Amino acid sequence: VNIVGGFVISQRMLALFRKAGTQDHSYLMLAPGVLLAVAPFANPALIPATGVASSLMCIGSIGALANMKTAQSGAFIGMSGVAGAVSAALAGMPPAALPHALGLLAAGGVGGIAIGSQ
Incomplete structure (x- = not known):
């Protein structure tokens, strides 16, 4: 709930300050997220490297959120x-635990969208 809801609320707040007609290509910052999401499953040896890269992206996104010119990109880098x-x-989980974990993530994500969209 917290992860997805927080990003929904962040996007809503950033939309309040967006100027009409402004071109925004910050969604391209989601491309590294796709690579990071696939890498640990494609090669389990990349789990530690994925964790480090993800941590650096999260820390970098906090810095980018400090300025309105980079805030939208920062939000996507954080995602x-x-x-x-x-x-x-x-x-890194046992395969038998994945369906339960994914189910809980999906339920929490739906809850976060519902609460964050209000």
């Missing part, structure tokens, strides 16, 4: 970092 960290954690 990518969190996606990588969650994937690294899931890749």
Whole structure:
């Protein structure tokens, strides 16, 4: 609930300050998140590296959120970092636990969207 809801609320707050007609390509910052989400499952030896890269992205996103010009990119960098960290954690779990963990993540994500969208 906290992860997804927090990002929903962050996007809503950033939308309040967005100027009409402004081109925004910060969604491209989600591309590293896709790579980080796939890497630990493609090669389990990449779990530690994915964790480090995800941590650095999360820390960098906090710095980017401090300035309105970079805040939108910072939010997407943070999403990518969190996606990588969650994937690294899931890749290290026993396969029998994955359906339960994914179910709980999905339920929490739906709850976060519902609460964050109010």
